[in-house]
Amino acid sequence: MHKTPARRTAFRTLATATGPVTHASLDAFTDEAMAEHLRALLVAHGVLAVRDEHLxxxxxxxxxxxxxxxEAGExxxxxxxxxxxxxxxxxxxxxHRPTTAGxxxxxxxxxxxxVRLLEWLHEQDSSLTACTQDHIDAYLDTGPIERLRIRSFLHWTSRQKHTRSLTAPFYTSSLATDIVAADTRWELVHRLIHEPGIAVRDRAAGLLLLLFAQPPSRICALTRDDVLDDGQVLRLRLGTHPVEVPAPLDSLLRELLRNPVSKAHRLEPEPSRWLFPGSRTGRPMEPVxxxxxxxxxxxxxxxxxxxSLLDLAAELPAYVFSRLLGFSEQTAANWMAESGGEDGPYAAHRSRTASAAQPSHDPAPPP
Structure with a gap:
């Protein structure tokens, strides 16, 4: 393995340090990119345990x-x-469900x-303990909608008696406000299938997003074990029930299995388990x-x-939608309602019934 001067310096630092190499010792590196490179190598070869990197x-x-x-108190x-x-x-x-980038x-x-709320309060010559609902209303009225994210913080400080009883509206947005036209979606599908020069992994990932509504975070988390191929029909495990993959996406996935694309493949102790391996050893591609x-x-x-979600919700019953594509029934019901599907009220009722039947310590999966 060719070693750059920076890499040699990093290895020398580890070699001369006292005690075992740990995640904490790598966290202390000033060169974060180098630390992440070394961490991926050590995890892939079993020297370090896997940890939730985003967390x-x-x-x-x-x-x-x-x-x-x-203020230290705040x-x-x-x-x-x-x-x-x-x-x-x-x-x-x-x-088995590490934190996603999203x-x-x-x-x-x-x-x-x-933090920004407290900074704003200081600009108003106030503080968290002196904050009133009038302060909160003024803060929300003079800024972007993202300020509504303070709701959880305010409810917690109110319960803990750090503040008066304060609240903010829910941070919500319409599911389908940011959406491309159906014709545009199918033009993109046609381009991925027919335009020459597009890399196989980009074709496959793009079609998974356009046809099966899979976000980049889920696409990157797919493993070789999620592909079920009997030589005739290829199925992909996206939800609790594998979904049949149409041509030519099935051929693209087979090609990825035969020839995985990874800058780090030479350093892998064995073939990567990821369908979309990343540039760091033993890690999947980053969603970003x-x-x-x-x-x-x-x-x-x-x-x-x-x-994609809007079209799929209009075509599939919510129960099938959630089982095949890996979404919660509530998410399926929400998109069914957006699409105007007749199954929306039924799916919402099923979701509420399933949630009520779950133990209180087992929260429903987030949409």
């Missing part, structure tokens, strides 16, 4: 964003809320919203990288996926 990055980022608050309050509310949700996820982004936005590649082909992830 670990949030834990490392949290003190930095809290440092924007000048920093402690925000940190306690962050650890007992948004971060706790991630820690309670099953080990979840990590949402948690960061939620924490930043709380995949979104960027698709955008270069004219495929914007959110609006094209929304178009």
């Amino acid at each position: 670990a990055r949030i834990e490392k980022w949290l003190p930095k964003v809290l440092g924007r608050l000048p 920093r402690r309050i925000v940190e306690r809320w962050a650890r007992w509310q948004p971060l706790r949700r991630l820690h309670r996820q099953p080990a 979840q990590a982004c949402g948690i960061r936005q939620e924490i930043r919203a709380a 990288s995949l979104s960027r590649r698709l955008k270069m082909l004219g495929i914007r992830s959110r609006p094209t996926r929304n178009a």
Whole structure:
């Protein structure tokens, strides 16, 4: 393996340090890119245990964003809320479901919203303990809709008696406000199938998004074990029941299995388990990288996926929609309602019934 000067320096640092190599020792590296490269190598070869990297990055980022608050008391309050509310949700996820890039982004936005509220209060010569509902209403009226993300923080501070009883509306948006036209969606499908020069993995990923409404985070999480091929029919495990994959997407997936594309394949101890391997050893492709590649082909992830969801919800019963494509029944019901499908009320009723039957400690999957 060819070693650049930076890589040689990193290995020398590890070799001269006392004690075993741990995730914490790599976290202390000033060169974060190099640390992540070394971490991927060590995890792939069994030297380090696998960990939830997105969650670990949030834990490392949290003190930095809290440092924007000048008062120690307010920093402690925000940190306690962050650890007992948004971060706790991630820690309670099953080990086989690590934090996704989308979840990590949402948690960061939620924490930043709380910090920005406190910064705004200081600009008004006020503070968290002196905050009133009038302050909150003025704050929400003078800023973007993202400020509504403070709702969870306010409810927690109210329950913990850090503030008066404060609230904010739910942060919601219409499911189908950002959507491409159906004709545009099918033009993109035609382009991925017929235009020469497009990489196989980009064709496959784009068709998974356009035909099966799979977001980049789920596409990147697909493994070789999710592909079920008997030589005649290829099925893909997206939900609880494998879905049959039509041509030519089935051929593209077979090609990915035969010739996986990965810059790190020479350093892998064995063939990558990921259908879309990334540039780091033992890791899947990053959803942000995949979104960027698709955008270069004219495929914007959110609006094209929304178009796919709308069409699928109009064609499939919500129960089938959720089982085949891996969405919760509530999400299926929501999209059924957006599409005007007749099954919407029935699916919503089934979802509420299923949720009521679940134990209280087993929350329904998020939409």
